[in-house]
Amino acid sequence: MSQTYKIRVRDRNTGKEYTLQVPEDRYILHSAEQQGTELPFSCRNGACTTCAVRVLSGEIYQPEAIGLSPELRRKGYALLCVSYPRSDIEVETQDEDEVYELQFGRFFARGKVRAGLPLDED
Numbered sequence: 001m002s003q004t005y006k007i008r009v010r011d012r013n014t015g016k017e018y019t020l021q022v023p024e025d026r027y028i029l030h031s032a033e034q035q036g037t038e039l040p041f042s043c044r045n046g047a048c049t050t051c052a053v054r055v056l057s058g059e060i061y062q063p064e065a066i067g068l069s070p071e072l073r074r075k076g077y078a079l080l081c082v083s084y085p086r087s088d089i090e091v092e093t094q095d096e097d098e099v100y101e102l103q104f105g106r107f108f109a110r111g112k113v114r115a116g117l118p119l120d121e122d
C-alpha cells in the first residue's frame with residue numbers, strides 16, 4: 001500500500017485554498033483534478049512551468065521537471081504536473097509567468113536565447 005500525504009495548495013490568483021490527499025506514486029496535479037480541483041497547467045509534462053508552485057513546507061520528488069532549472073528547484077519551486085509528494089506539503093501558486101521570467105527573462109534581455117523558445121518581438 002502506498003502512503004498518502006496531505007497537500008495544501010493556496011491559489012494566489014483566486015485566493016482559494018485547497019486540501020488534497022495525494023498518494024506518493026501519483027502526480028499532485030493529476031490527483032488534484034481527480035478531486036475536482038482546478039489548478040493552472042498547460043503541457044503536463046514538466047516543460048512549460050505553467051503549473052509551477054513555490055513549496056512553503058514539505059518535500060516533493062520531481063525527477064521529470066525538465067522545465068525547471070536546478071537553481072529554481074533549490075529555491076523551492078516545483079512543477080505540480082510531474083511532482084510526487086514525499087511528505088505533507090504546503091505550496092502556493094506563482095504569480096503568472098513568475099517562474100518563466102525568473103528562468104528566461106534575463107537571458108532574453110541579454111539576447112542570449114534565440115532558438116526554440118517563443119520570442120515576442122514588437
Ligand code: FES
Pocket residue numbers: 040041042043044045046047048049050051052067079080081082
Ligand atoms: S503543466 Fe507544463 S510544466 Fe507542468
